[in-house]
Amino acid sequence: MSYPNIDWKNLAFDYIKTDFRFISVWKDGEWQEGILIRDNSLKISEGSTALHYGQQCFEGLKAYRCKDGSINLFRPNMNARRMQHSCNRLLMPSVTEEFFIQACIDVIKANEHFIPPYGSNGALYLRPYIIGVGDNIGVRPAPEYIFSVFCIPVGNYFKNGMKPSDFIISNFDRAAPNGTGAAKVGGNYAASLMPGNIAKANGFADCIYLDPLTHSKIEEVGSANFFGISYNNEIITPKSSSVLPGITKLSILQLAQERLNLKVLEEDVFVSELDRFQEAGACGTAAVITPIGSITYLEKQHIFYSKEEVGPTIRKIYNELTGIQFGDISAPNGWILKI
Incomplete structure (x- = not known):
């Protein structure tokens, strides 16, 4: 060719x-x-x-x-x-x-x-x-x-690729509580341009948005979904009517449960409770999986597994997902359309 x-x-x-x-x-x-x-x-x-x-x-x-x-x-x-x-x-x-x-x-x-x-x-x-x-x-x-x-x-959406990246909690909202957050519409992304630019100007990969109603719960990571790996062998992702239902997110939740024996939870992820996670990541079609090295909130930096190395569970999930996508690992029924 x-x-x-x-x-x-x-x-x-x-x-x-x-x-x-x-x-x-x-x-x-x-x-x-x-x-x-x-x-x-x-x-x-x-x-x-x-x-x-x-x-x-x-x-x-x-x-x-x-x-x-x-x-x-x-x-x-x-x-x-x-x-x-x-x-x-x-x-x-x-x-x-x-x-x-x-x-x-x-x-x-x-x-x-x-x-x-x-x-x-x-x-x-x-x-x-x-x-x-x-x-x-x-x-x-x-x-x-x-x-x-x-x-x-x-290639990679975030320049670090499959290496830990640093993020900061934004003071801005991505979407309204009963707005278009769960739809993939341009207005959500237009609203993210300024806070994303501010985060990058301060040395972060992007910003993280809290829920627009209480500003106490993590919702999305820039234009990607958030997930965390708890110390109790759980994979946890925010449950909210203003979060986009990510296809990569849904895929890794299924793989984590069926192939890695992790317990899957979709629930509130309070920014005050980051200590429950040993690893954290952002996921999406563009980002695939980007490990989160740290989250800065109110001038305090919370470091997860490492700012330099990818955690073992996220590494396993990434290898499983990309192995399926590139045809090296068998896929769940209906996931792959051969062209």
């Missing part, structure tokens, strides 16, 4: 223009069949609701090159269902699970030479999105919508 001239070993999480993307338009009550196009720009009405009122949502999933040359797409049905939930929250027409997955398959096949080689630790990141477009000015659902999927080859 002829690969593009890319330094695969040093891939970052940056935009790289690939050859084709899928696009379909919703008009007159139905989605068009959709096509692959080369143009990576959109022409939309200046009155589009996506521009003025944030009527848009997106997803993120990855395709992996296996040792035998085959391609693994990881749990695309979960992304399709989560996008349907986001669309329902914003009064947008959703696409069927079958349509979503086929669009992803078409994009992967058309850009197969951009999938990082096996052993490079990179993957092909797919970004499906739906935006409200068409001539409009009132605060109402759009008259038309665009569904599109593009892809980019990516």
Whole structure:
């Protein structure tokens, strides 16, 4: 296979223009069949609701090159269902699970030479999105919508990769208590730009958000989910209606329970009780798993397993998850779609 001239070993999480993307338009009550196009720009009405009122949502999933040359797409049905939930929250027409997955398959096949080689630790990141477009000015659902999927080859989201990173508790809120926190919509990420920038300017990988109602419980780590490994052999993750239901998080919880014999708990994670955790991490499609070396709160730094070394349990979870994604370890039923 002829690969593009890319330094695969040093891939970052940056935009790289690939050859084709899928696009379909919703008009007159139905989605068009959709096509692959080369143009990576959109022409939309200046009155589009996506521009003025944030009527848009997106997803993120990855395709992996296996040792035998085959391609693994990881749990695309979960992304399709989560996008349907986001669309329902914003009064947008959703696409069927079958349509979503086929669009992803078409994009992967058309850009197969951009999938990082096996052993490079990179993957092909797919970004499906739906935006409200068409001539409009009132605060109402759009008259038309665009569904599109593009892809980019990516490496680690956090620059430290699978090394412990330092985080700080933010004074800002990511989402409202009964808002859109559980939907993957752009407004949640726009709200995170300033606090994330402040954290990074002060030497942290990102910030951690507390619950918006009481500011006493951990909710999310930047744009990733939080989890901790307790001294009682438990894996614990926050339970909240304003936390995004992460597919990587749900996957590692299942693996931790079924393959590592850890007890799984989804419950309140009080920032005042960090001493219960021997290890902690952030997880997501982009981040995969990033060990948390320390959390700073009210000028006090709490160090977990180590600021230099990955804890043994997180290492096992990471190896199990990535082994499944790259085809080196057998996957639970339905997790892998072979392309």
